[in-house]
Amino acid sequence: MRRSFAVALQRYGYEVAVAADGLTGLERFREQGFDLLILDVMLPGLDGIGLCRRVRETSLVPVLMMSARGDGLDVVAGLEAGADDYVVKPVDTYVLVARIRSLLRRATYAPAPGSERAAGEGPARSDGESLVFGDLTIDTAGLEVFVAGSPVALTPTELKLLLEFAAHPGVVLERHTLLRNVWEYGWDGDSRVVDLCVQRLRSKLGRNRIETVRGFGYKLRR
Structure with missing residues (x-):
């Protein structure tokens, strides 16, 4: 084989x-x-x-x-x-x-950890290249993620999943939507892939950052 x-x-x-x-x-x-x-x-x-x-x-x-x-x-x-x-x-x-x-x-x-920077406040685009949600900062140009100013290493899949959440803050995203947009499944795949990747994201970004909406999916807290 x-x-x-x-x-x-x-x-x-x-x-x-x-x-x-x-x-x-x-x-x-x-x-x-x-x-x-x-x-x-x-x-x-x-x-x-x-x-x-x-x-x-x-x-x-x-x-x-x-x-x-x-x-x-x-x-x-x-x-x-x-x-x-x-x-x-x-x-x-x-x-x-x-x-x-x-x-x-x-x-x-693929992310590359960079120099530390101060995190902003509130779920707003701080400039043309960064998204800020409390102490979470996502540099959308450099593809770097920071929590309280410290760089966080994410796999490419974890980063793409986070970017999908960040593009829809406060919006519930169903598992099959995430499978289609992140994993590019053209059919209903195994939702365990999503659940386990969300679990890994939570371990790196904070347990309360991504909320489970039972029976529907997940959302990034505003």
């Missing part, structure tokens, strides 16, 4: 490096630069979930998790570990490529 996916992706024009186990994958990740990682949950040695956690210690590179079980704990554990999306085996190549393209587009949102 690893070889067949590599050949298929190369036919789509991608450069592909493969590893047969998690520890080898971690070593190659540290030695080489990659635009995206595809991790199988059931890797020998160091499994995909453990490898994702190790990667997230130092990198915000997009991660696509591959699981043989779409309804088990593997999916939730992978997303909690920091994966941006997942596919379930067996997966058609065109679906895999669609998920890869979506993740690479999101990677254009």
